[in-house]
Amino acid sequence: MAPGLLNETNTSADMPTKKIDPSSQELAAAEKESHDIVLKTFRLLISDLCQQFKGGHPGPTGHTCIFQYAFLHLTGYKDMTFDQLKSYHSERYDALCPGHPEIEHEGIEVTTGPLGQGIANAVGLAMASKHLAATFNRPGFDVVSNHTWCMIGDACLQEGVGLEAISLAGHFKLNNLTVIYDNNQITCDGSVDMTNTENINEKMKSCGWTVLDVEDGCYDIAGIVHALEQSKQSSDKPTFINVRTVIGLGSKVQGTAVAHGAAFGADDVAAQKRAYGFDPDEHFVGEGYVREWEGLVARYAEAHPELAERFRKRVKGDLTGWEQLIPEKFPEKATASRASSGLVFNPVAKGLDSFMVGTADLSPSVNMIWPGKVDFQNPDLRTSCGIDGNYGGRYIHYGVREHAMCAISNGLAAFSPGTIVPVTSSFFMFYLYAAPAVRMGALMRLQVIHHATHDSIGMGEDGPTHQPIELAALYRAMPNLLYIRPGDSEETAGAWAAALSARETPTIVSTSRHALPQLAHTRRDGVQRGAYVLQENDAAALTLIGVGAELSHAVGVAQKLKDEHGVECRVVSFPCQRLFEAQPLAYRRATLRRHQGVPAVVLEPYAPNGWERYADAAACVTRFGHSLPGTAAYRYFGFDVETLTGRVLGYLEKVRGDEMLRREFVEI
Amino acid sequence: MAPGLLNETNTSADMPTKKIDPSSQELAAAEKESHDIVLKTFRLLISDLCQQFKGGHPGPTGHTCIFQYAFLHLTGYKDMTFDQLKSYHSERYDALCPGHPEIEHEGIEVTTGPLGQGIANAVGLAMASKHLAATFNRPGFDVVSNHTWCMIGDACLQEGVGLEAISLAGHFKLNNLTVIYDNNQITCDGSVDMTNTENINEKMKSCGWTVLDVEDGCYDIAGIVHALEQSKQSSDKPTFINVRTVIGLGSKVQGTAVAHGAAFGADDVAAQKRAYGFDPDEHFVGEGYVREWEGLVARYAEAHPELAERFRKRVKGDLTGWEQLIPEKFPEKATASRASSGLVFNPVAKGLDSFMVGTADLSPSVNMIWPGKVDFQNPDLRTSCGIDGNYGGRYIHYGVREHAMCAISNGLAAFSPGTIVPVTSSFFMFYLYAAPAVRMGALMRLQVIHHATHDSIGMGEDGPTHQPIELAALYRAMPNLLYIRPGDSEETAGAWAAALSARETPTIVSTSRHALPQLAHTRRDGVQRGAYVLQENDAAALTLIGVGAELSHAVGVAQKLKDEHGVECRVVSFPCQRLFEAQPLAYRRATLRRHQGVPAVVLEPYAPNGWERYADAAACVTRFGHSLPGTAAYRYFGFDVETLTGRVLGYLEKVRGDEMLRREFVEI
Structure with missing residues (x-):
């Protein structure tokens, strides 16, 4: 049930837009028939795509990516061939049509799927556009003027992350954001009114959005287009278009939850087809918009060379400096x-x-x-x-x-x-x-x-x-x-x-x-390798691994072990496991020296899970914390230098009594 | 900024309730003065508690627990002595007044702190009350009739989890829930209108709540009491009381973000006190309500003995059977x-x-x-x-x-x-x-x-x-x-x-x-020990650890290693690490047999973090997944039995070449 995001990447504000008046008789006559054909083509295409492997999500409520893939195909994205389109839910490893849209593939702006993420992403895209426009646009040169279109379902309006983002979009008055609510009132468990009976239009208005209604979202294309056009003219608010639809339209399961997540069945698809059936081969072309925008940027570079250079640097992602x-x-x-x-x-x-x-x-x-x-x-x-x-x-x-x-x-x-x-x-x-x-x-x-x-x-x-x-x-x-x-x-x-x-x-x-405290020998380049030797000691009987806020504890314990107990230690600072894993084996071994039989004890007041790879024992915390002033909390958990020293000594003692402990991870 | 929850545990619906008419002149005269004294006492007490250790949260916007502690003290909770009250932000390990309220302590219904959790908990408490009332109450015997009162701040209305719960509470028409919004329009960064300009009253109404306003929440006690009483009479909706307040009232920092999370300073507290100052020794007593409820339950047991027995069993938490x-x-x-x-x-x-x-x-x-x-x-x-x-x-x-x-x-x-x-x-x-x-x-x-x-x-x-x-x-x-x-x-x-x-x-x-597949030798009692030997083999060169959905893969690999490569294996099923950790050392060693030098390889297509404690190597997944039909996904990640067998053999080979690998965890 992923919202699909269509982030126009090109239109400048002074581009001619086609005005459509839904009440016009001419329109109704001229366009209704072709709309009908396009709609049926889409619906049948999606029925077919789901039916071929008897899986997938025909219901447009969510998993809207299948619509997005078909759209990319029809608008001429080169890689999205008809064969690729048919890879949906196939076993092809190189499919461009996964069950949820993925950003790696051309024409997909963001990876979505976990509900509510997409609408929040859309708010971010709209903010990015607002910000870059404010930074780079100059009179006559709207080099950034994207409008973000986001299709959502019922669930996206229930998830907390979506509700947070909606509130913020209203606050920021993102008039370049249109959310199209595919309001079919069906979720997996049944009708939405089982769990949600709020007045969504009033809720959106109270959050600072303009609300437009489309009563017949299944057939009233003119109404939808009109609402989209109108939202694009909004001067000070994001727009919420509440489009009433019927899930699985034309199938036997239309209007029910079953239409969301299962193919319709071969018979049903065939029955849908019997009424009409045609060749979905016509391609529209979107490349003109790209060329138009490139032309605009070229003229902008002539008029504002310095700004255009900054713009170019930004688009390149250049962070030099x-x-x-x-x-x-x-x-x-x-x-x-x-x-x-x-x-x-x-x-x-x-x-x-x-x-x-x-x-x-x-x-x-x-x-x-x-x-x-x-x-x-x-x-x-x-x-x-x-x-x-x-x-x-x-x-x-x-x-x-x-x-x-x-x-x-x-x-x-x-x-x-x-x-x-x-x-x-x-x-x-x-x-x-x-x-x-x-x-x-x-x-x-x-x-x-x-x-x-x-x-x-x-x-x-x-x-x-x-x-x-x-x-x-x-x-x-x-x-x-x-x-x-x-x-x-x-x-x-x-x-x-x-x-x-x-x-x-x-x-x-x-x-x-x-x-x-600022510690001796800490090194920024060491951090970038994940872990490094802070204090080497050829005679070490033990490596102490210190991490973050407790690195100084490791240094203190090493000192105390040597001064008061004659135990020689080395100290490794270990700020990042992932960076360390990327180092060559030789570096990793030289850093930890476990291959030389030096046992390692990590000190970190966290759950130790994962440290077992680098240490033989851990002073760690495996219960929830305790409300105390910071220093007292360290003492409460035995994480002051004095107590930690005793715990480490206890471990060395214990291992002497049971050699097997050297092969087992020990919480001390 | 935790909401404080006050969940009345006693009032039956037919208990007399004191009617208060805020417009009454008499009330204004008779009660206003005592209100004033109580308010000042509370405010000074809280100023003092924060000032003593120069920390804590005087601002009632959140961290409302300090109010709750003072309330528990004043209503006579035995353990909440004045000494205990003073333990707030102290180094006492046995303090009953931690920085956020904790359920372990008498009078605290839920632990809160992470924003938005408390209001959702309150919805749960109200649902519990509704459900138990529907199940156990009989005419004349409202043995469950709790009303849940929840105090929240601005932030609780921004967090997604709170917004989800609010929507659901309206849907369920929880008329036994009152949320008191301490609307001081201040959060840490400054005024709330920096981030939130929605119309909260309209938003709550659109979610199915009754909204009541209290314009002067600092002094209009009668108005607050009236709103609380009115909310209790609601027949079909939860109630949202929007109480306008001033944070840090009477301090130098009143009305600013500073009042939220820092003590006012000794001078400021002294200045507040100079105007008034008195002995907060009077205790009210809440025990009467408890006795009254116990009497009701006793009469209920006489009238409905069977139901009362079920009720008693439920309250005891008896799950026998x-x-x-x-x-x-x-x-x-x-x-x-x-x-x-x-x-x-x-x-x-x-x-x-x-x-x-x-x-x-x-x-x-x-x-x-x-x-x-x-x-x-x-x-x-x-x-x-x-x-x-x-x-x-x-x-x-x-x-x-x-x-x-x-x-x-x-x-x-x-x-x-x-x-x-x-x-x-x-x-x-x-x-x-x-x-x-x-x-x-x-x-x-x-x-x-x-x-x-x-x-x-x-x-x-x-x-x-x-x-x-x-x-x-x-x-x-x-x-x-x-x-x-x-x-x-x-x-x-x-x-x-x-x-x-x-x-x-x-x-x-x-x-x-x-x-x-249903596997041979699986045992429910084995699961309860966290891990157990599924297939023993005295001659084993290797232990294969199987987990959950991939347990059958481990069984398959063991079979294949023996049949096709002559490698003897044992198989351990390992469904739960925490339960296994609770077993005696001897059981753990006998299960894993690593102390006998038998290396262990775990098979789980997850990040391996933590398995290092139990295994020497892992067939695991350390990248994100891939969209493919289930069986194909297993193949894609080399998790089919054929490929896994090869990976395990490769590990055994590799270890022969570098003995040190036996001391290092290897991803295969």
Whole structure:
């Protein structure tokens, strides 16, 4: 039930648009017949595609991708041959028609499927267009003037992430966004009124949208076109077109849930066909629009050469210059790594306008505001607190909407990928709210950087609800995502460098609420290798692995073990497992030295899942946290240096008593 | 910014209620002065509590728990002494006043903190009350008649999970729910109109709520009381009371974001006090209500002895009888484990009315409907598809609202814990949407059972957006949660048995979309131990670990290795890591036999994070999935028996070449 997104990539505002008056008799006569043919062709094509392998989703409520594929075929996308179209639900490994649309394929703007993501992505695409237009357009040169069209079903209006995004789109007055609601009132369980009896039109209006109704969405093409045209003229609001339709129209199961997710059956398709049947070979051509836009950009380059050069650089995704903007040195005083993130990244955000930085209502906590930042806002908005902005602004207040923040950021990043690099920020724990969107960013290979603060148990008094014991395990396991916990300011520089270098991979930079000491020998290039030796020791009996906010604990324990117990240790800093896995085996072995029989103990107050690959034992936390001031929380969980030292000694003792423990992972 | 929940546990509908007319002059004269004193006392108390350790959240917008603690103290909760009250933000390990309210402590109905959870919990509490009232009340005996009061802030109305729950509460016409919106228009970043300019009253009305306004929430106590009384009289809708307040009233920072999350400062508190200052020693007593209710139940037991016995059993959380309801045998034909879940659990749901079973619009897919089930619905609702219900019904259509489904289920479970055992169901992938609520259930030690279907890559054509590569890693790491993947019908019986036995722990039963063969030697009691030996072999050169939908693959590979390559294997079935960890060391060693030098290879098409503890190598998937029919997807990822056999042989070969690999985890 994925919404399909059709993001016009070309129309300039002064292009002639065909005006259609639905009441015109002429239209009714001239066009009704051809509409009828097109509709029947589409419906039969989709019935056939689902029937061939007896699977797929004929019901246009969702899984709208099949409509999108057919549309791409008919509008002449080269790779979308008729053979490819027939690959839908086939066993072809190279199919361009997967069960949900995937961004890798030409003509598909975003990967959708998990409900509510697509509409939030669409809000992001519309914001991207607004922002780039405000930045680059000049009188007579609307080089960016996209209108975003998004088709949704009933479910997209029930999912929280969709509701968050809808509220925000109304607030931002995104008049370049049209949501077409395929209102067939059917979901898998039956009629929608089993679970939803709200007045959706009033709800959308209360959220700041214009609402247009199309009563007969099955046949009233003129009405639909008129509504689309009208929405494009909206001056100050996004538009919601409520189109009443009948699912599975013309099939035996029309108007029922069965029509959503199963082929109609060969007999039914044949019966549908008997009435009419024709050759779907005509191709329309969309390339003219592309050429027209290229011409506009060429004239723009002549009139505004400097701006056009910046535009070209942005579209290319060129981020040149960030290396020089990151500080080489940091103050020596203990600094919370969330503050270090500000020291590292604020100059980059200030210096390069590719970055759009947002927060889910935690500006004072996440340190992402750079001097002179301007908010992304509707320019007419006057807030009570006096912090206004305009569409050219690059700092986004998302409200307390973590999930929509990340899903919208995917839309920002997917708009001509590389042109905008979105940054989000919140407490690390709330990236669990946003996880489905973070995942979609990773799946789509979009560079989105998430600044996740208040990690670890050191975040303190907010207690177990906010202490992210198990969350790192998710993000360390998630494909194509970097989860990085830097240990001090220098390592924070490394974390951001890794994030900025990862052009097709999102990153979570995970930082502390509390001040961390600046440690000797930390290295940003070490972070970029995932793990590195912080303190070597040829005589080491043990490797201590330190991570992020607790790296200093490992250093402290190593010192104490040597000073007070004569145990020689080495210390490895290990901010990112995924980056480490990408290193050559020789580097990995030299870093860990387990092949030389040196056991390793990792110190991290998180669930240890996954550390078993790199360590023999862990001081870890396998229960939920506890509400205490940060330092007291560390003591409560035995994570102060004194107690940790005793725990490590206990482990060494225990292993002497049972050699088998050297082959088993031990929680100490 | 947690909403505080005050769930009246006592009032019967025919109790006299004090009528207050806000326009009455008498009231204004008689009560205004005492109101003023109470308000000032509260405000100063909270200022003091935050100031003592220079931390905490004085702003009533959220973190409302401090209000709740003070309220518990003043209403005479024995453990909530004044000393305890002062433990707020202290380093006391045994504090009853953590930064967010925690269910473990008397008088706290649910643990809140992550925004939007509390309002969804409140919807669950109100539903629980509706359901139990419909089930147990008889004329003159309203033994269940709770009204749920929920205080929320601006943020709770922005979070998706809150919006989902609001929509559902309106649909269900929960007239026993009052949400009090502390509308101070301030969030951390500044004024709310920076991010939210919707018309909230109209939005709530469109969702089926009655809206009441209180213009002066700082001083108009009579207006607030009147609104509360009025909401209690609502016959068919939940009530939203929009109370305009000023954050940090009376402090220097009143009306600003600063008032939310920092103490006011000693000078400011002193200045507030100078104007007034008095002894907060008077205690009110709530015990009378409890005694009154106990009397009612005693009379009810006389009038309806059988019903009262059922009621008593329910309140005790007695689930006796489920063991006998689970089938002893299953059909021999290959069966999808999602269908096996139905075979196992439908008789239990039918036989014991403690279970309320819901789905996020996937009834046809999740097999949780038992014969004769009745839907939980407002009895006056007439749906277009004709599937109606009443409040006594125990099957809940949540709509496409996975997150609210799980958060509401926490509320159902928290209502007199044990009385209702909620079951949720959806595709496994969508438990990522619901993860914050699943987590809260685990944190609150609530028995909630999640039936998560369509796991693994075998779910097929819906593709990478629906294939939960990394999600098991999250749930295996989450404290106090059982994540169980059964391999056939017998193991599915074991998974449900474990879930039903875990009275203070939620469980995810993770099942397949596609048919799985019934395997020899599978054992339900083995599942309850987390892992067990499916095929022993004294001469084994290798242990193959099979999991869930791929257990049969392990059996197939073992057979092939022996038959075609002369390699002797043993097979371990490993459905649940957490249950296995709870077994004695001797059992764990005997099951895995790694201490005897037998290497183990786990076969699971998921991210391998965490398996490193139990295996030396993994056939696993560390990228996102691929849209293909299930069987083709297995082939695509080299997870058919033929290819897996080759991969395992390759590993054995590789280890012979580099002995160090036996000490390193290898992805094969």
